[in-house]
Ligand code: SF4
């Protein structure tokens with residue numbers, strides 16, 4: 052009985068070895084050449100790619116660069132291309148990959164910093180400025196007054212789009228964006244939809260048309276659905292892009 056228990060315990064402690072190939076390149080060093088570095092490590096139960104990369108960094112290679120902040124799918128900083136698909140590394144378990152081989156690359160379309168790190172922040176900031184990502188109203192804000200009432204279904208629709216974590220995965224999944232750098236993608240268009248739905252914002256369809264009524268905006272989307280297929284927050288991106296397109300098409304006819 053004791054032997055059987057020991058045997059079971061030993062079996063449970065035997066973890067498979069996985070291989071993680073990481074894209075390595077420092078565009079700021081003239082000595083650096085793009086390459087893959089492969090690390091073998093022992094998989095632990097429920098291991099995420101965040102845990103695996105931290106283990107590689109702590110025990111094998113202190114120079115490998117990657118970004119993480121929240122480790123809980125909230126900050127969006129750990130987005131990378133995992134076996135060909137853009138995903139959040141902190142929400143991806145190694146056990147999903149049955150052959151134990153995982154390849155990690157940085158997100159395309161953003162400025163590459165080093166290895167798996169890209170600069171999504173500067174792009175998101177520029178996009179927010181471009182679409183004027185703030186409430187436009189002539190009303191003076193009086194914080195001593197109770198906020199204007201908003202219908203629950205409208206508030207829910209705004210809240211739904213506010214769940215975007217600016218991870219950049221929708222852009223990395225978008226063929227239009229990969230072909231045309233100036234396209235603001237699903238994250239930009241759903242941001243515009245968020246304000247168009249919000250009754251606090253007084254902008255008209257003509258105002259939105261001025262902002263995004265071209266091929267870099269609402270008419271650039273080819274509805275290939277890559278954004279919605281990969282968005283880790285499962286936002287209704289295509290529905291909201293279609294909503295904005297319907298609103299702005301009448302402005303296109305007028306102009
Ligand atoms: S829309 Fe989705 S995929 Fe795109 S940045 Fe926001 S959370 Fe990420």
Ligand code: FES
Nearest residue numbers: 122126127129141
């Ligand atoms: S570390 Fe924040 S989303 Fe992955």
